[in-house]
Amino acid sequence: MKRQNINKNKLVMQQSNNNRYIVLNTIKNIQGIRYMELKRLTGLSYGTLTYHLTRLEREGSIRAVRSARKSRYYTSDVDDLxxxxxxxxxxxxxxxxxxxxxxxxxxxxxxxxxxxxxxxxxxxxxxxxxxxxxxxxxxxxxxxxxxxxxxxxxxxxxxxxxxx
The missing domain is CATH 1.10.10.10 (Winged helix-like DNA-binding domain superfamily/Winged helix DNA-binding domain)
Known part of the structure; x- marks a missing residue:
């Protein structure tokens, strides 16, 4: 039983990393993408997408530029200008x-x-x-x-x- 749980956890982790990779690649390909467009293109749920965006932002892989009503996502190498x-x-x-x-x-x-x-x-x-x-x-x-x-x-x- 314990062996089965370990395999299940590995599978969940691999899927999580795969989702994060998909999100990061989408942002690399479409700099300045907005949340809803990212959600539509990746097919991820709100919670999953938010989780991966937060993780990528904390890791320093991406940055979010937030204004009054919208957020745009860029890779971390994009400066303000x-x-x-x-x-x-x-x-x-x-x-x-x-x-x-x-x-x-x-x-x-x-x-x-x-x-x-x-x-x-x-x-x-x-x-x-x-x-x-x-x-x-x-x-x-x-x-x-x-x-x-x-x-x-x-x-x-x-x-x-x-x-x-």
Whole structure:
């Protein structure tokens, strides 16, 4: 009877490690993934997923960036600026704005609104999000504000992230 319990415990431990491996690999492949998307992709229950996320976070394998209403999960090698960039480019409009800035160097609100076929208020909202995170900056030239990347280090990080 005791031998059977030991084998059962080993099986449970192997399954637990397998689940943790699945969670970690999913986070590695989809940086900035949110809890519900992670739950859907892994097929784990709430309790099991929460347990493994907590364990991985305590081990230092992942980190969670929590805001008012959402948590995003990243591998531990992702710094704050990369996390901000990843969060922004997971939004289609922000990704399109950044892509246009990369293509043209500097763009105006009017130019973005026409090219993306979105309202100026929508574009302005996303520009302000990008500015608040320190990803882009605006320079007034005459009556227009030209938006560009804040510095060249962001360009290096964006290249890899946008291609994925």
């Amino acid at each position: 990369q996390a901000d960039i990843i969060e922004c480019i997971r939004n289609r409009i922000c990704k399109d704005i950044i892509s246009m800035i990369l293509e043209y160097g500097a763009v105006t609100l009017d130019g973005l609104a026409k090219a993306l076929k979105k309202a100026k208020t929508t574009i302005n909202y996303h520009i302000e999000r990008l500015r608040a995170r320190g990803i882009i900056e605006g320079k007034r030239i005459g009556r227009y504000i030209f938006y560009s990347l804040r510095d060249s280090s962001i360009l290096d990080r964006l290249g890899a992230l946008l291609s994925s």
